[in-house]
């Protein structure tokens with residue numbers, strides 16, 4: 729039985745027959761895809777480079793091997809967002825979303841059943857929101873890296889935040 733240890737999400741899940749590889753920061757997403765393809769003896773002559781011009785991270789699967797790799801961003805916050813996004817894709821692929829669902833609720837008071845979210849990109853963005861909030865970083869104060877799936881995840885996150893219990897001394 730293998731395990732997948734997610735460095736930015738900060739937890740480990742069983743991964744069955746799958747092997748998880750965090751390949752770290754790379755200089756080029758496309759070059760790394762080709763390199764990993766070669767590792768598994770795959771033909772990579774037909775890549776459309778244009779598809780990866782704006783890619784900042786990648787989740788890659790081949791057989792029982794799961795890889796992530798990513799570009800280094802200009803701020804720590806963007807690195808955390810980018811890396812935890814790819815980690816959450818792997819978590820999803822492994823069928824272990826419950827591990828994140830539990831932590832969101834226990835640690836951040838956010839009650840979301842991730843299995844009911846039907847967009848895998850939104851799920852990955854919710855993983856990012858978890859990782860950012862776990863570090864006290866408030867993503868919605870920054871405008872730079874919002875896109876539609878992130879805004880949708882942010883809306884779900886905020887709506888799912890349980891009211892904090894208040895105790896008053898009479």
Ligand SMILES: [Zn+2]
Pocket residue numbers: 813817848849852
């Ligand atoms: Zn994604």
